[in-house]
Amino acid sequence: MEMAGTSTAEAARNLETSTMVRSWANTNPSTPGITRVQIRSVAGKLRVTIESSAKESPLSWGELEAECVYAENPASMRGMAFVARYKFGFLETLVEGNVNAGLLVLAAFYTFRDGSHRSDYFSREFFHEVAP
Amino acid sequence: MNHVAVEQLQECNSGTLPGLDQTALTGTWINTNSARSLIRRIEIAPGQKQLTVHIFGAEPGLPEDWGMAEAHPFAENTASGLAMAFSVLFDLDGIESLLQGYVVKGVLVIVSFTQVKDGRDRSSSFGKEFFYRLHGTAF
Numbered sequence: 580m581e582m583a584g585t586s587t588a589e590a591a592r593n594l595e596t597s598t599m600v601r602s603w604a605n606t607n608p609s610t611p612g613i614t615r616v617q618i619r620s621v622a623g624k625l626r627v628t629i630e631s632s633a634k635e636s637p638l639s640w641g642e643l644e645a646e647c648v649y650a651e652n653p654a655s656m657r658g659m660a661f662v663a664r665y666k667f668g669f670l671e672t673l674v675e676g677n678v679n680a681g682l683l684v685l686a687a688f689y690t691f692r693d694g695s696h697r698s699d700y701f702s703r704e705f706f707h708e709v710a711p
Numbered sequence: 712m713n714h715v716a717v718e719q720l721q722e723c724n725s726g727t728l729p730g731l732d733q734t735a736l737t738g739t740w741i742n743t744n745s746a747r748s749l750i751r752r753i754e755i756a757p758g759q760k761q762l763t764v765h766i767f768g769a770e771p772g773l774p775e776d777w778g779m780a781e782a783h784p785f786a787e788n789t790a791s792g793l794a795m796a797f798s799v800l801f802d803l804d805g806i807e808s809l810l811q812g813y814v815v816k817g818v819l820v821i822v823s824f825t826q827v828k829d830g831r832d833r834s835s836s837f838g839k840e841f842f843y844r845l846h847g848t849a850f
Contacts, residue, residue: 592827592834594834594835647824647826647835648835649824649825649826649834649835649836649837650834650835650836650837651837652836652838653825653833653834653836654833655834655836656834659837660837662809662824673798675809675811675822675824677822677837686811686813686822688783688785688796688811689785689789690783690785691789697789697790698731698785698786698788698789698790698791698792699783699784699785699786700785700786700787700788700789701786701787701795701796701813703813
């Protein structure tokens with residue numbers, strides 16, 4: 580059984596996270612966005628690795644610790660959602676994931692910090708479990 | 712999917728971003744579920760580059776009026792000028808609620824990530840609720 584707390588609140592409950600701790604692949608194999616997500620539990624913390632599509636080989640965003648893990652309701656100890664934040668300098672991406680009926684739903688909010696003309700944008704993609 | 716390929720996720724400097732058209736998000740939104748929920752009503756007002764979000768809560772133990780917060784709007788893709796989602800954080804004195812909102816076919820979907828910060832006896836929790844817009848309230 581995988582357990583995870585949060586890095587920001589020592590008093591937070593440790594939630595059971597086994598439904599999230601696995602490898603996930605996009606249900607759309609031709610996505611131009613996020614292709615794979617790996618979620619691990621390391622020393623009680625949830626760690627997230629994201630890969631996205633690129634012209635040649637997949638682009639790894641690297642692994643980071645989830646900011647917080649969330650249960651399905653206030654009385655539950657079953658963790659089924661998380662928030663993580665990637666900071667690339669010119670771009671910040673807030674990633675919010677939740678597991679529902681065996682599917683990982685990932686919402687990503689892309690905020691550009693480079694002063695370019697591009698609109699900040701939002702994506703929502705779906706992932707199924709795969710072998711690690 | 713509507714978002715862009717990774718080659719567009721590269722640094723560039725080419726002009727100033729105008730504000731997004733916020734009309735798809737603004738107005739007064741009512742929870743479609745009148746039973747127990749986290750949020751009863753949402754009022755979203757336009758701003759120059761941000762939205763102002765006012766939340767009226769429904770969950771016991773949390774305020775009925777969450778107050779107002781500035782929300783960051785997001786488009787469907789980097790080339791779109793139409794805001795269709797937002798993200799906003801509410802500090803509720805010991806509880807933080809990060810709300811993700813997006814509009815699908817006229818329905819506002821709010822995904823909530825509510826984090827316990829003060830050690831109270833409840834788990835941080837996730838939720839999803841649906842809202843319809845009161846007629847005539849869009850700005």
